[in-house]
Every structure is written in C-alpha cells, then in structure tokens.
Amino acid sequence: MVEQALTATGAPYPWLAEPWRRLLGYHHERRLPHAVLLTGRQGLGKRRLAESFAAYLLCQQPGDAACGECAGCRLLAAETHPDYLLAQPAEPGKAIGIDTVRALIDKLSLKPQYSGHRVVLFDPAHAMNAAAANALLKTLEEPPERTLMLLVSAMPSLLPPTLASRCQRLPVAPPPRETALAWLQAQQPSIAAQAALAAACDAPLKALDLAGSGMLEQRARLFDLWPAFVQGRAEPVQAAEKLANVPLEVLIDWLYSWACDALKLTQSAPLRLLVNSDRAAQLQAVAQRAHPDGLALLVETLLRCRRQLAVNAQLNRQLLLEEVLIAWRRLTE
Numbered sequence: 256m257v258e259q260a261l262t263a264t265g266a267p268y269p270w271l272a273e274p275w276r277r278l279l280g281y282h283h284e285r286r287l288p289h290a291v292l293l294t295g296r297q298g299l300g301k302r303r304l305a306e307s308f309a310a311y312l313l314c315q316q317p318g319d320a321a322c323g324e325c326a327g328c329r330l331l332a333a334e335t336h337p338d339y340l341l342a343q344p345a346e347p348g349k350a351i352g353i354d355t356v357r358a359l360i361d362k363l364s365l366k367p368q369y370s371g372h373r374v375v376l377f378d379p380a381h382a383m384n385a386a387a388a389n390a391l392l393k394t395l396e397e398p399p400e401r402t403l404m405l406l407v408s409a410m411p412s413l414l415p416p417t418l419a420s421r422c423q424r425l426p427v428a429p430p431p432r433e434t435a436l437a438w439l440q441a442q443q444p445s446i447a448a449q450a451a452l453a454a455a456c457d458a459p460l461k462a463l464d465l466a467g468s469g470m471l472e473q474r475a476r477l478f479d480l481w482p483a484f485v486q487g488r489a490e491p492v493q494a495a496e497k498l499a500n501v502p503l504e505v506l507i508d509w510l511y512s513w514a515c516d517a518l519k520l521t522q523s524a525p526l527r528l529l530v531n532s533d534r535a536a537q538l539q540a541v542a543q544r545a546h547p548d549g550l551a552l553l554v555e556t557l558l559r560c561r562r563q564l565a566v567n568a569q570l571n572r573q574l575l576l577e578e579v580l581i582a583w584r585r586l587t588e
Contacts, residue, residue: 265320265501267303269438270430277425278308289398289424292406295427298461302378305405307341309374323482327369338373344382353386363399373402380406381565388415395421410565429457439463447471453531473501474509482540503572504564511557517542518550549586556582
C-alpha cells in the first residue's frame with residue numbers, strides 16, 4: 256500500500272501523524288476527494304493540519320511536506336496564491352454569509368491558474384448560515400476540476416446533513432494523555448500540564464493557551480465552588496461573581512466536561528476515564544450528592560447552549576448564563 260510507505264514527518268504536530276498520513280494517501284493514490292471534513296474538538300490543530308495539506312498540494316516540489324521555497328510556497332506565505340481561497344467569519348462569532356460563498360463559487364468557475372490543485376478552506380465550516388450552506392451544496396454536487404474543499408469544524412452536527420454527507424470525514428482525535436503531557440512540558444517546562452490538559456479537555460494547543468491566560472486559576476476557584484453549589488451552600492449570585500472573568504464559551508466547556516465526568520462516576524466508571532482526573536475527589540463528592548437525571552439535564556442544557564453560542568453572535572449572554580446557573584443549581588432536586 257502506498258499509504259504504509261508514507262512518513263508522518265510532515266505532520267504539523269505529533270498527534271496529527273495518522274490524519275496526515277491519510278491525507279497524503281488520498282493524494283498519492285490519486286483518490287483525492289472533492290471535499291474533506293476535518294472534525295474534532297477545539298485545540299487539536301485541525302486548521303493547521305488543513306493549512307499544511309493545502310500548502311503541500313500547492314507546493315511545486317513537495318517532499319514529506321511543502322518545501323517552503325518554491326514560487327507556490329512563497330505566494331502562499333505572502334497570502335497571494337491565486338489557487339488558495341479562504342472562507343471564514345469577518346469577526347469571531349459571526350456567520351459565513353452567502354455573499355462570501357457566492358464570491359468563492361464565482362472564482363471556482365475559472366480554471367486554476369497554476370498547473371496543480373486549487374484549495375478552498377472553510378473554518379469554521381459550521382459558521383455558514385443556511386443560505387451559504389445551500390449555495391455550497393450545489394457546488395459539491397458538481398465539484399470543479401482539480402479543486403479540494405477543506406471544511407474544518409469542532410461542531411459538525413451543526414452542518415446540514417446533506418452537505419456533510421458529500422464530504423469525506425476525517426476525524427482528529429486527542430492524543431494519548433502521556434503524549435500530550437510530554438508535548439506540553441517540552442513547550443513550557445513550568446506549565447501545570449495535568450491541570451491545563453484537563454481544562455482543555457485533552458486538547459494540547461488549547462491547554463497551552465489556557466496555561467498562559469490565567470484561566471487555570473479561575474478554573475480552580477470555580478471547581479472549589481461546585482461541591483458547595485450541589486450541597487446547597489452557594490447561590491447563583493455567588494457563582495456569577497466568580498464567573499465575571501471567565502468567557503462564557505470556556506465556562507460552558509468546563510461545566511460540560513465536569514458534568515460528564517460526574518455522570519460517569521454515578522455509573523461507577525474508573526477514575527482513569529475522567530477528563531478532569533486532577534479533581535477526582537471533588538467530582539466524586541458531586542456524584543454522591545447529585546441525581547443522575549439532574550446531571551443528564553445539565554449536560555443537555557450545556558450542549559444546547561454551546562450550539563447557540565456557535566451560531567448566534569447576537570445571543571443574550573446574560574440570559575444564557577442564568578439558564579446554565581439554574582440547571583447547575585438544580586442538580587440535587
């Protein structure tokens with residue numbers, strides 16, 4: 256098999272070796288899909304993987320990765336390569352609108368300006384509104400020649416099923432915890448690697464960002480509040496004061512992770528399966544007091560809130576926070 260002979264030395268991060276091999280395999284075996292959907296939680300390097308593969312396809316003399324020196328690589332580095340197109344929100348939290356997708360489609364009606372491939376990157380793909388997704392769907396049904404569309408999404412369930420079904424799905428999984436811890440400590444020897452990785456749900460890049468942002472201290476204070484919340488010794492107003500400096504997206508991710516861990520413990524799961532293993536004692540205390548139905552409701556509420564945040568930049572965040580706090584407070588009811 257050609258894929259077995261490929262190396263992973265061009266992978267942008269060690270844990271991306273397998274998806275990198277798969278992408279190279281598509282190309283070397285001449286079975287490159289017209290669209291690839293890269294999925295996986297935030298902080299795993301999906302966009303970096305997509306950009307690296309785009310650079311590889313546009314490079315005029317690639318080896319295990321793009322050479323970085325040819326005319327194609329220089330154009331890409333200067334963000335002027337005519338065969339590389341990018342669709343992303345104008346601002347974080349905004350949608351990718353139909354005008355953006357239509358402009359891309361107009362460019363795709365022309366042939367690639369160089370002799371190789373043309374690459375279109377959508378990130379995050381789930382930020383496309385309904386009209387934009389429908390416009391792209393028509394292009395996927397009749398894909399242009401020598402064109403690869405790379406769709407990056409941490410929430411692929413928000414994509415229309417008709418669009419997602421026309422893409423080759425390539426999941427990006429978190430690395431083994433030992434691998435991630437070793438990488439984090441190599442990047443920043445003084446890092447509290449275990450706590451950072453737990454706060455990032457095993458995503459190394461997100462862990463590195465959190466460790467340098469002061470969020471780990473916020474996580475510790477919030478975690479200390481949770482047992483008191485479940486035992487009825489703390490009220491939502493107290494929680495809200497402690498949450499003032501925590502971005503709502505981060506808070507929801509943390510609570511979702513904690514609730515899932517506590518739910519596992521109500522079912523006698525071993526501690527090694529916990530994402531937040533550094534807080535096992537507090538999670539056990541919560542699992543002993545909280546009702547499984549309450550935990551399941553909290554998980555469902557947090558999932559719904561996370562989806563709303565991903566697709567609606569105009570969302571009333573205060574109301575969303577209140578909904579989360581109410582579901583959190585009702586764990587023992």
